Amino acid sequence: MFTLTDDQRAIAEAAREFADEHLAPHAVTWDQTKHFPVDVLRKAAELGMGGIYIREDVGGSELSRFEAALIFEALATGCPSIAAYISIHNMTAWMIDVFGDEAQRSRWLPRMCTMEDLGSYCLTEPEAGSDAAALRTRADRDGDDYVLNGVKQFISGAGASQIYIVMARTGEPGPRGISAFVVEGGTDGMSFGPNEVKMGWNAQPTRQVILENVCVPAANLLGGEGDGFRIAMRGLNGGRLNIGACSLGGAQFALDRTVTYLGEREAFGAKLLKSQALQFKLADMVTELEAARTLLWRAAMALDAGAADTVELCAMAKRFATDAGFEVANSALQLHGGYGYLAEYGIEKVVRDLRVHQILEGTNEIMRLIISRGLTGAA
Amino acid sequence: MNIVVCVKQVPDTATERKLRSDDKTLDRDAADGVINELCEYAVEEALLLKEAHGGEVTVLTMGPSKATDTIRKALAMGADKAVHLVDDALHGSDALSTSYAMAQTLKTIGFDVVILGSESTDARTGLLAAMLAERLGVPQLTQANKVDIDGTAIAIQRLTDYGHDKVEASLPAVVSVVEKINEPRYPSFKGIMAAKKKPVQTLGIAEAGIDASQVGLAGAWSEVVDFAAAPPRAAGTIVTDQGDGGTGAAEFLASKKFI
Numbered sequence: 001m002f003t004l005t006d007d008q009r010a011i012a013e014a015a016r017e018f019a020d021e022h023l024a025p026h027a028v029t030w031d032q033t034k035h036f037p038v039d040v041l042r043k044a045a046e047l048g049m050g051g052i053y054i055r056e057d058v059g060g061s062e063l064s065r066f067e068a069a070l071i072f073e074a075l076a077t078g079c080p081s082i083a084a085y086i087s088i089h090n091m092t093a094w095m096i097d098v099f100g101d102e103a104q105r106s107r108w109l110p111r112m113c114t115m116e117d118l119g120s121y122c123l124t125e126p127e128a129g130s131d132a133a134a135l136r137t138r139a140d141r142d143g144d145d146y147v148l149n150g151v152k153q154f155i156s157g158a159g160a161s162q163i164y165i166v167m168a169r170t171g172e173p174g175p176r177g178i179s180a181f182v183v184e185g186g187t188d189g190m191s192f193g194p195n196e197v198k199m200g201w202n203a204q205p206t207r208q209v210i211l212e213n214v215c216v217p218a219a220n221l222l223g224g225e226g227d228g229f230r231i232a233m234r235g236l237n238g239g240r241l242n243i244g245a246c247s248l249g250g251a252q253f254a255l256d257r258t259v260t261y262l263g264e265r266e267a268f269g270a271k272l273l274k275s276q277a278l279q280f281k282l283a284d285m286v287t288e289l290e291a292a293r294t295l296l297w298r299a300a301m302a303l304d305a306g307a308a309d310t311v312e313l314c315a316m317a318k319r320f321a322t323d324a325g326f327e328v329a330n331s332a333l334q335l336h337g338g339y340g341y342l343a344e345y346g347i348e349k350v351v352r353d354l355r356v357h358q359i360l361e362g363t364n365e366i367m368r369l370i371i372s373r374g375l376t377g378a379a
Numbered sequence: 380m381n382i383v384v385c386v387k388q389v390p391d392t393a394t395e396r397k398l399r400s401d402d403k404t405l406d407r408d409a410a411d412g413v414i415n416e417l418c419e420y421a422v423e424e425a426l427l428l429k430e431a432h433g434g435e436v437t438v439l440t441m442g443p444s445k446a447t448d449t450i451r452k453a454l455a456m457g458a459d460k461a462v463h464l465v466d467d468a469l470h471g472s473d474a475l476s477t478s479y480a481m482a483q484t485l486k487t488i489g490f491d492v493v494i495l496g497s498e499s500t501d502a503r504t505g506l507l508a509a510m511l512a513e514r515l516g517v518p519q520l521t522q523a524n525k526v527d528i529d530g531t532a533i534a535i536q537r538l539t540d541y542g543h544d545k546v547e548a549s550l551p552a553v554v555s556v557v558e559k560i561n562e563p564r565y566p567s568f569k570g571i572m573a574a575k576k577k578p579v580q581t582l583g584i585a586e587a588g589i590d591a592s593q594v595g596l597a598g599a600w601s602e603v604v605d606f607a608a609a610p611p612r613a614a615g616t617i618v619t620d621q622g623d624g625g626t627g628a629a630e631f632l633a634s635k636k637f638i
Contacts, residue, residue: 010571012454018565048568061568071568 023078051113059113076249087242092119200352240318247325254332381435417496455566471596478510508555518548
């Protein structure tokens with residue numbers, strides 16, 4: 001069932017080589033200096049990472065979501081924060097590819113696939129997180145335009161991005177009154193909050209996006225009025241897989257480092273790796289990761305196939321992989337002793353980066369809500 | 380322009396490399412086969428020349444059947460097609476007989492310019508470019524860190540201790556490159572997917588016009604008589620500085636006849 005083809009192996013290898021050369025050596029510095037390496041993102045786009053599952057006619061790589069999962073895991077071994085930003089960018093581009101018309105696709109996607117233009121996904125608001133359908137940002141029709149007003153919270157890439165997909169209310173309260181708009185950077189009335197001071201994910205900016213009488217042509221509406229919430233949720237299914245894959249990659253890096261460290265470090269007259277207690281711990285860590293990977297691949301294949309249980313499987317995979325990834329990374333820190341706590345070893349950064357994966361793209365509590373709804377049939 | 384880039388599969392330098400005890404040739408099963416690093420620079424230069432001047436890039440590999448992995452990597456980077464010279468009779472060929480087999484193949488497939496890395500990480504003879512040029516009767520422009528082609532004129536720059544040499548010739552020609560010449564591209568995902576659809580022509584020695592008596596172990600002009608594993612690295616000498624560190628270091632260097 002889960003045997004990779006030669007092409008899939010080659011794709012994962014190319015992403016891993018890129019991560020080894022262009023991400024891993026700089027990850028700790030980027031974290032410490034809060035540097036968003038846009039030049040490196042554009043280099044990644046030369047491999048096809050700007051539009052991994054975007055159609056070829058606009059410059060995408062047109063790969064499957066399963067192949068994307070392989071790519072995000074490989075990238076995250078170098079830096080989970082950058083891998084996760086590339087996921088968000090791809091999710092944004094995918095929404096335009098799938099829900100945009102031909103004019104919208106050809107207008108925005110070619111530059112997104114080369115990452116000359118970066119994308120940001122703007123759903124969450126200061127007072128609407130898990131309950132996203134309660135969002136308050138308004139879009140009022142004014143002739144051929146819409147006028148947007150509101151504040152979006154925790155927006156990855158904000159300030160550096162050119163393409164913002166903003167979910168705003170055009171109608172009734174609740175999910176059916178929400179529409180999705182493409183707002184270009186530099187539009188009058190759009191401004192940004194300060195770069196948030198965060199526990200992790202420091203290699204990408206997180207800011208508020210503030211919309212004050214932002215005038216957007218009706219041609220920037222994705223789908224029809226009232227389609228916004230559905231579009232936002234559809235995007236998140238794949239986004240959850242990608243984030244799960246980013247957790248796997250970060251944790252795999254931490255585990256690999258731990259095996260090396262235990263093989264070198266001596267205590268009480270023997271290498272730590274000779275300790276059966278630690279061997280058992282490593283066995284549990286790799287088993288958890290493999291179980292997470294297997295579930296994630298299964299969910300990715302369901303998404304590719306359009307299976308009926310895709311939403312629940314993506315939620316399960318996200319919940320399981322991000323929890324397992326954090327636990328494994330945290331154990332790796334413990335097994336490194338005091339050195340794990342030092343930035344230089346790169347482990348504590350991964351722990352901080354992976355912690356937020358349990359919160360974003362839908363908290364793991366919301367994942368349980370989705371899973372249980374599928375189980376009980378409750379709305 | 381018909382550009383042929385010679386690409387070799389070598390054992391991964393990150394793993395332990397061995398010779399076989401029976402016929403003293405490389406043990407290809409002992410390590411993963413990867414593309415020779417300098418060959419990636421040669422492929423990149425071939426692709427840059429094609430992008431500047433048009434034409435077609437053909438990968439030429441002599442090696443066992445598992446060398447197809449290496450061919451696919453070069454195709455994924457963007458080469459158009461490949462020729463794989465593969466024949467059991469070639470096993471054990473030395474540099475001289477390899478150059479003969481490659482030259483015969485090049486005569487068969489035709490070329491305007493042949494590009495190759497200046498040496499491989501396994502045999503490290505660094506001889507192939509010169510031997511190929513002699514056998515083909517065309518100019519050799521070796522150790523290039525810059526290549527310019529203008530019509531049928533070709534010029535390369537070769538870094539030296541005193542600056543650089545400029546070497547000029549006319550096509551057809553053989554060029555070998557060093558790692559300073561460019562930065563090899565990664566294969567794109569699209570390139571990887573496209574690679575398996577690109578034509579790979581497999582040639583045996585008869586089809587390439589190669590005389591079996593001039594290749595393989597029996598046809599080799601040089602012979603590996605004996606070999607031994609590299610001795611494990613001995614512990615280094617530590618000179619502790621107690622005010623006389625300079626003297627201690629100098630005495631050590633003198634004992635090794637460095638000074």
